[in-house]
Amino acid sequence: MANSNKTIIHWLRWPLYYRLTLIVLLIILVFGSIMSLVEPNEFPTTFDGIWWAVVTISTVGFGDYVPHTYVGRGIAMLMIIVGASFVTAYFATISAAAIKSQHSYMEGERPFKGTNHVVLIGWNEKANEMIESLLSVKPYKQIVLIDETLHTAPLIENVHFIRGNPSNDRTLQKANIEDADAAIITADQHKNEHDADMYSILVLLTLKGVNPKLYCVIEILTEHQANNASRAGADEIIKSYKLTSHFMMSSYLAKNGLSHFYSELNPASGNLFQVLPVTDRLVGKTFRDASHELLDNESILIGVKRGEETKLNPPLTYQIQANDSLIVYTH
Template identity: 40%
Template sequence: MREIYYVYLRMPMLIRLGINLFIILFLSAVLVHLFEPDTFPTIFEGFYWAVMTAGTVGYGDYAPHSFKGRLLSIFLVFLGGSFLAFLTVHFASTVVKNENRFFEGKNMYRKKDHFIIVGWNERSRNTIQAMRNILQTDHIVLIDDSLKANPLYMEGLHFIHGKPSIDYTWIKARIEKAHTVLITADANLKESDADRNTILSILTARGLNTEVSIHAEILTSEQATNARRAGADHIIQTSSLASHAMVLNLEKELI
């Protein structure tokens, strides 16, 4: 019995409230059946009456006539009704808390074969939009430690608030089941510092999943080799791409 009690105490509050309410309703059903077997010929009728009474619905199709039965009704209205109301409020509060956790990036991702994007910036926003349009996927997880809330909450993006250099952040993003990781450079840091953070993120992700494809944005050419050594499969050098684009535009103007 003690082990059962300890298991009960470890259960979530919502489940314990549900168990307590069921016990009260079931015992009331048994008692009213014993008190008035003619009015409540089976325990099921008694349970139906107990639920309607505790919920203060009161259809009136079943009603006790004895003193004991009516006293039990009073008990159910006060105690059972209180439990039912508290259960409803707690359930609503749990739903709201879960939504807030999702909004604040505290919930763990549960699906697999998803895409993980590290860092929130305009490139990330455009990449997410392109992935949805071209790849037709919504299995996208955003990791960022500077945001306080999900930037694309209404669009259903899963947000993880945390540093990409910490194992637990990647575990919440379910890195072991991810399809691809895209690490963007932090635009708020100097290029060399941003690249060091990117390489550290690569090392952390690669250490937790040796098979996942990692694409990393590197700003300085001297750090590209280190990024590959850290485990990046594809290096995106945005500075080189931007320089090449500007030269092409200049060439068109000179022709």
């Protein structure tokens, strides 16, 4: 009794569509084989009987094989009564599973199974612009968007939506954060600047706690939280308040339509900034000589990064050292 109960429990643990598939196949094989035995003249082979069972039970009814004896017709009636209900339940279950899967995806409930993807935290106009830029530069890069304010997925190619709190481990596990390439945290537009920064840092701590090696870029709105973001392990801190103010002041001072130039800084335009290690042939050369050499490769030398110090447009006599990194604008 215990063994039979165990078997029943094991059977019931199978997904419903698996069980229905096995039952329908069993009905087709059994009734098809029986019909080939009962009416061998009309169904010369077992395959003919199985073919008749499939056509009949699916309600297609080609009419190429028809039982003629009373026994054969009785078997056919029994198969239709028993089988049609299971076939209907089978197709209804498959349809329901497909609809449920689609709803699960649209509502952000389906986990992401890919690897080497970019996790984008927060949905706003900045996030939308970043997605377009990234897909223009790397069209096959998978992006996982995590947001708890969206109710349905923004239908964008290569973007997988996860609805939930990004400071929750379960949400990050759905995004497969352990196999991600990087994470970008945008400031929450629904909070004030201080609360938005505190929330972003909390998300950063959660990301680093789950995957300490994850490369994290965070947007900070206030100066006094920048140090906390650095202590929390941010690999790159974007101080959007400084960038915006600098661009606005530069536009005012230039008074000559610099906003069109700023739009060209978008990687989607075909040009992008890169930080490159210094090659052996550039060590010891001046900024002027290095600029001329890089121009031959259609790259513009913008500045030099030396440790924590960054120099943009240094003096032409500034000497390049072995441990420096070159900031270039290239395509």
